[in-house]
Amino acid sequence: MDTYDAQTIEAKWQAVWEAEQAFSVPNPEPGAPRDPRKFYMLEMLPYPSGNLHMGHVLNYTLGDVVTHFKRRNGYQVLRPMGYDSFGLPAENAAIREGGSPREITERNIASISRQMRRMGWAIDWQREVSAHEPSYYRWTQWLFLKFLEHGLVYRKEAPVNWCPNDQTVLANEHVVDGRCWRCGAIVEARDMAQWFFKITAYADQLLADLDTIDWPERTKKIQTNWIGRSEGAEILFRVEELDLDIPVFTTRPDTLFGATFFVVAPESPLVDRLVEGTERADEVRAYARVAAARPTEERESREKTGVFTGRHATNPATGEPIPIWVADYVLMEYGTGAIMAVPAHDERDREFAEAFELPIVPVVSDDGTLVSSDRFDGLPWVEAKAAITEWLSGRGAAKPAVNFRLRDWSFSRQRYWGAPIPVVYCEDDGIVPVPEDELPVLLPEITDYRPKGQPPLAASEEFMNVTCPRCGGPARREADTMDTFVDSSWYFLRYTDPHDEHEAFARDLADYWMPIDQYVGGIDHAKGHLLYSRFFAKALNDFGLLGVREPFQRLFHQGWVKLAGKRMSKSQGGVSPDELVEQFGADPIRIYILFQGPADQDIDWTPDGIEATVRFIRRLWRVVHEAAERPASPEGVDTPLARKAHETIARVTDDIDRRFVFNTPISAVMELLNDLSKAPDDPAARFAAETAVSLLQPYAPHVCEELWGAFGRERLWQEPWPVADEALLERTTVQLVLQVNGKVRDRIEVPAGLPEDELIARAKASEKVQAHLNGVEPKAFVVPDKLVNLVV
RNA sequence: GCCGAAGUGGCGGAACUGGCAGACGCGCCGGACUCAAAAUCCGGUGCCCCUCGGGGCGUGCGGGUUCGAUCCCCGCCUUCGGCACCA
Secondary structure, three states: OOOOOOOHHHHHHHHHHHHHOOOOOOOOOOOOOOOOOEEEEEOOOOOOOOOOOOOHHHHHHHHHHHHHHHHHHOEEOOOOOOOOOOOOHHHHHHHHHHOOOHHHHHHHHHHHHHHHHOOOOOHHHHOOOEEOOOOHHHHHHHHHHHHHHOOOOOEEEEEEEEOOOEEEEEEEHHOOOOOHHHHHHHHOOEEEEEEOHHHHHHHHHHHHHHOOOOOOHHHHHHHHHHHHOEEEEEEEEEEEHHOEEEEEEEOOHHHHHHHEEEOOOOOOOOHHHOOOOOOOOHHHHHHHHHHHHHOOOHHOOOOOOOOEEEEEEOOOOOOEEEEEEEEEOOOOOOOOOOEEEOOOOOOHHHHHHHHHOOOOOEOOOOOEEOOOHHHOOEEEEHHHHHHHHHHHHHHOOOOEEOOOOOOOOEEEEOOOOOEEOEEEEOOOOOOEEEEEEOOOOOOOOOOOOOOOOOOOHHHHHHHHHEEOOOOEEEEEEEEOEEOOHEEEEEEEHHOOOOOOOOOOOHHHHHHHOEEEEEEEOOHHOOOOOOHHHHHHHHHHHHOOOOOOOOOOEEEEEOOEEEEEOOOOOOOOOOOOOOHHHHHHHHHHHHHHHHHHHOOOEEOOOOOOOHHHHHHHHHHHHHHHHHHHOOOOOOOOHHHHHHHHHHHHHHHHHHHHHHHOOOOOOHHHHHHHHHHHHOOOOOOOHHHHHHHHHHHHOOHHHHHHHHHHOHHHHHHOHHOOOOOOOOHHHHHOEEEEEEEEEEEEEEEEEEOOOHHHHHHHHHHOOOOOHHHOOOOOOEEEEEEEEEEEEEOO
C-alpha cells in the first residue's frame, strides 16, 4: 500500500468528476411531474474577490456535506454556483490600480473558480452564472421592467442616504450605526431623485409569511424588527382657523385625553401651511430649515429643540385647543410626520413638555385604568384603546391603523459597475422604459470610473444620447446603475434555467426546483438580501412568473471564522485556504473546519490541529488498508465492532439529517476507527472499515474515494448511504447506574428490559450501594435500562 | 433603554427529551521503538484530599422547583447580536 498523498489523490478524483460532470443534474423533460425527491441545496453566492477565505471554506464545505448526503440518500440534488460579480470593490480597484472592473472581475472569477474546484466541492458547474454578464443582467433589466409595469418600481425625489466616500446612495438596510456598511464613512442625508422598489407594499406579507418558513428564530426576529409593524389608530386633529384636518398615527389612542400639545416634523409640508402669513412665519421657517438640515447624529442626541407655530389644533376627545409646535424629534418618514404629544405617558413628549413648560396631564393611573378621561374613567387602558378609537370613528375623527417601520428599497447607484437601469428620459414623454426587445442595455466600456458629482455613465455621450422609443425624439439614458442586491434577489431562479436566451427562467423549471430546500449563508444578510429575495418571490408570484411566494424554505447560518476576534473577509490576508490546501490538501482542511465546533457558532481561527486532521486521515488510511486485507465480513455479523459500526451509522445519519450538526459525525467516525484499531481481528473489521470510509465520504470525498478502491469497489459518490441494522442497535445488556441520594455509587451490567422491581433488587444488592444506605429502607426512583436512584 | 442569543477542563467542544458531566480532538505527562530525534504506537490527564479502599467539590454568580438540574423557573453578572426620538 502507498502512503497517503493528498495532492495526487485529490488531483486524480477531481479530474474524474470534472470529466464526468459527476455533480451535474439535468433539468426535467417539459411537463414532467415534480420529483418528490428533488432537493435544491444552495449557499449564498460569493462576491468574486481574488481569493477564497476560510468563511467560504466553512460555508461551502458544509453545503457539500449536505449535498453528498442527500445525493447518496436518493435525492436529485441541484447545487449550483455563481458570482455576485457587479459591485464597488472591483470598480474601486480599477480606479486605484488601473485596468477595468470587467478585467479585474473576470480575472478574479477565474481565480476563485479554480480554488473552488481545488476544494473538490460537488457543484453543478454547468449552471454557473455571473451577474455582470450581459446574458444575466439582460434579465435583471427585464425584471426591473416587470416591476415598473406593475407599479412596484418608482422614481422619486426623497431624502436618501449618501455615502460621501463611495459617492453613491445606500439602501437603509446598508447603513449600519449611521455608517456605510462597506467603507465605514459617516452617511449623509441628501435629497435626490432616486429609484425605489415598493417593498413596503409587501410589509404585511413579509411579516406574516415568516410563520410559514423554517428559519432560525433570531433571523425572523431581525426581519420582524426591521419591518416594525405597529398597531394603533389614525386620529384627526382639526385646525379650525385653517379648516384643516391633520392626521396623526398613535399606538396609544387610550391616552388621547392626555394629549396636551401637537408636534409637526420640520420637513413636513404642513409647516408652511400652518405659519403662512403669520408673524411667526420667519422664525418657524428658520427653525425648520436648520433642523431639517441637521446631521442625523446630531438630531439623535436627545436634546429637545422646537418652536411654537402660534396655531392650535383641537383635541378631538376633550374639544380643547392645544398648541402646535414644530420639533425635530418628530420624524417625517414615520407615520404622518405629525404627532399628538402625551407628556404624561411618553418619555420624549415629557422631556419636550418639561423643556418648554407645557402642561402634563396623567390619564392612566398606576393600576392601569383611565382617569381624567370623561366617560372612559375606570376602563383598563388596554380596553380603552379600541373603545376610544371606536367612539371617535363614529364622528369620523379616527380609524384603526397599522404602521410599518420598513421603508421602500432605494436601489439606484451613482456608480459604474452595475446593471444599467433600462429607462430613458424624453422631454415630451418623461420616463420611458426601454422596450424588452432592445435589452440588454449594455454597460459601455469607459475608461474613467471616478465618480465626479455625477455617475460615471453620465460622461459617456455615446451611451447617454438615444432616441425616445415612444416618440423618436431626443432622449437621455438613465445614468444610474442598479444595486447589486437586485442581481442577487433572483439568481437562484436563473440557476434553474441558466442558458435560456428567451426568458429570465422558464416558469415550469423554476417551479420544478423551487423553493430552495436548504439555504446556507451569513446572518449579516438577514435584513438585506434575505428580505429583498422574499419580496422578489412574492412580486414574481403576483406577476404570474413564479409558483412560490417564499424562496428559501429552510435557512441555516454558518458562524463567522474569526481571526483575532475579527470576522474574516476577502479584504483580510493572513489565512489563505489556497496555501493551506497546497500544504495539507483539501480533505484535511474540509474536515478541520467542520470539526472545530457547531457550524452555526463562530470559530476563532487557529491552524493548530490541522496536522491532527492529517494524522487522523493517515491513521484511517493505514487501518483501512489493513482491514481491506481481511475477508469480507459475513452479512449480519454480530460482534461488538459490528454493533459499534451500526451505531455510528445511526449517529452520523441523525446528526446530518435531523440535527444538522457537522462536528459530531467526525467524532463518531473517530470513535469507530479507535475501536477498529483495537480489534483488528474482529470478523466485522472489514465492515467497520468500509463503514468508516463511507460515512466520512461527504467530508473527505477524495481520500474516501481512494480508500473505497482498496476494497475493490468504486464510485463511492454514487453508493447508497449506509443504513443501520435496527436489530444490531438493540442492546442485550445495559449498564445500570446506581445512585444513592442522587450520587453515583456503582455501575452494574444487567440484561436489558428487566422490570423495575428486579432493577431495584439488584441495586440494593450492590455492596457499594449498601455502604451508603446505612441499613435504612430507601425510596426508589427507576429509569428502566438506565438508572436506579435510592433515596434515604 | 427595549428585544434576543450565549457562558461547561489548560484549549476547541460533547452530553439530542430532567437521569453517569467532560465523548472526540488539541495540548500536556509517562512509556515502547530509535545511537538519537522526528514520525508512529501504548497508557494517563476536571480540581482538591487520601490511610490508594475511596472521599469531597465542580457546567458564569445567587436563589428555587425536583428523588435527581449544564438542561426548567426567578434574580443578577459578562459577552455577542438586533432595534432605538418609530409616536
